[in-house]
Amino acid sequence: MFAKGQTVIQLFEQFSPKHYAIPDDRIGLQLGTLNKEIRSILVALDVTDKVVDEAIDLGVDLIIAHHAIIFRPLKQLQTDTPAGKLYEKLIKHDIAVYIAHTNLDVAEGGINDMMAAALELSGLTPLEEVHTEKLYKLVVFVPKSHHRKVLDALFQAGAGYIGNYSHCSFNIDGTGTFKPEEGSKPYLGEVGTLEEAQEVRVEVIVPDNVHRKAVQAMLKAHPYEEVAYDLYSVDLKGRTFGLGRAGKLPKPLTLGELNEKVKAVFDVPVCRVVGDPSKTVRKVAVLGGSGSRYIRHAIFAGADVLVTGDIDYHTAHDALAAGLCLIDPGHNIEKIMKTGVADILRAKLIEHKYATEITASQVNTEPFQFL
Template identity: 35%
Template sequence: MTPTLADVLAVLDRLYDPSWAESWDAVGLVTGDPAQPVRRILFAVDPMRAVVDEAIAGEYDLLVTHHPLYLKGVNSVAATTPKGRVVHDLILSGTALHVCHTNADNANPGVSDALAAALGLTRTRPLKAMPADPMDKIVVHVPTAEADAMIDALAAAGAGNIGEYDRAAWTTLGEGTFRPGEGANPTLGEPGRIERVAEAKVEMVLPRYRRRQVVEAMRAAHSYEEPAFDVLELAELPSTRGGGRIGVLAEPLPLKEFAERVATALPRTTHGVRVSGDPERMIETVAVVGGAGDSEFGRVRASGADAYVTADLRHHPATEARAYDEGPALVDVAHWASEWPWLADAERLLTSELAARGSSVDTHISTLCTDAWDLRL
């Protein structure tokens, strides 16, 4: 089955949720009709003129890029500017453009995961972890005979999901006591008389955005006129999503050999690979950030990494980082090269998800080097 653009975007937004993007970023659909069919998809780092020409000439229905075409708002997309001409050509050719930028940086797996994998890093974790989605815990007391039915009702409303497990709950047994008022209509007992009931306390976690649905389900499933329950907001914890990654090599390598591995693993550019540090220093723990990463020196140093692989390192931040004796060796690569490995991940994940939904598309990864530099003397 040929998917529509809306079908493809639904998968991309699940893999790279727009809510994970930084506040300053511009991600999502730039051109394209959600109802149009998508038979061919081209993946690229930059929506440059040459890449757009490749997409149009190859009759691709969708171009997925990492970098935005417009990062800041504009008042015109007239064809009097290079980017305006790109917009016109995309629309006239029926080629959709979709951007996954910092939402792909912060995803798991995301841009830095692909870079880490290309360099042979294992046991990776985020360098700058995003907080996990806000979670609650519902605690409700029910007659013991109703415990399983209550768990089923709460699970159906979205509670009790922990990793790959669902319907996860904790129950303890005890005794509940209450005295109905004169205007009450108790399920058990009589108004004005103290009642004691064998009860189970059921505890289940839930995403905070499901709170209303879960509480409503609890009330509907409970036999009591006034259920006894609590909703607790759980502490914020780090997630497995976030910018950058820290990992380890299978075996330590001298910095010179590790830098050679980096040069071999990434596509060649005029920029090449620049190294700062003792060539014989042994490297085992490595931090990586796809794209510009000199704003993360503090986190990298705190992580204890032996080396830091990223792009666009500037003179002053780099020299300041080297001023710390315990600081990491620096491996500076081209911005485009550091993010290019992600394209294969995005292609694989998207086609796999579409196949699971009964759809298939023809995909291709652009090998056009869109790094800004053409000559090094």
């Protein structure tokens, strides 16, 4: 069985939800329809003419890419322009294009985590926080016979996390009263009779991204026809998500040694480097894409070096004056997302027993040549 387009995106957004994106970012479905069966998906960094040709050759129904193909509202669609020809080709071959940009940068396990993992960084923190997880408290009253079943269902749905602790709950024994009215089918007691039942009040913290799933899991495990429960927001800070990462190397390296490692793991022929190649570096900041704006963030995080793309001349001077080293391997190192996203989404589709195929694009979209 092949997944529908909406199902593919629902599974993808479990990992990289839209609300992680910075305001006004061009994300989501940009061309085509998801209201169809998806037999094959191509994951790409950029949607170029060669990438579209690759998708056509593979019989792809959907491209999931990092960089948008539509940056601003279209006033007209002329098929004799490069962009117009690209859109026309996609439409003629019924290939939809879905974009995950800063939400994929921010996501746990997303591009910045992929970059950090490639450099074996540990103790990761975001360079800039952009989203704080909203938390709820779910309170439900459960008969003692089903206490463990309901609690396990909540934990399996993702409830009960507080910081680095899982399976957190508070449970109070008490007596519940109810009177089944005409037309009811009570699990306990009889219609028209006031009943008392030994119940447990269960309290768990539920993050926003799973609160609906947790409620449904609780209702499914609960034996009552009408379940008494409360769900309310709490003034607690959940997990924070952000752009970039800062973390420590497994062992200190010189800037020159780290540069060689960057070239190897990101498969780039050359990097621009700011700083003394013999300087020892221990803490590294990484940010996929254009990182000139994040010099101060890297310094504030205590990084010795920032690995990012598109560093301009004046920013390089500012970093040098501040004592921050830079390694610029180019914007295209975000290509690490191709295999990363393909692996993650493939696992989710297999888990749900879908036969939809996923391929990481083999097209090199680096526009620069190093001569």
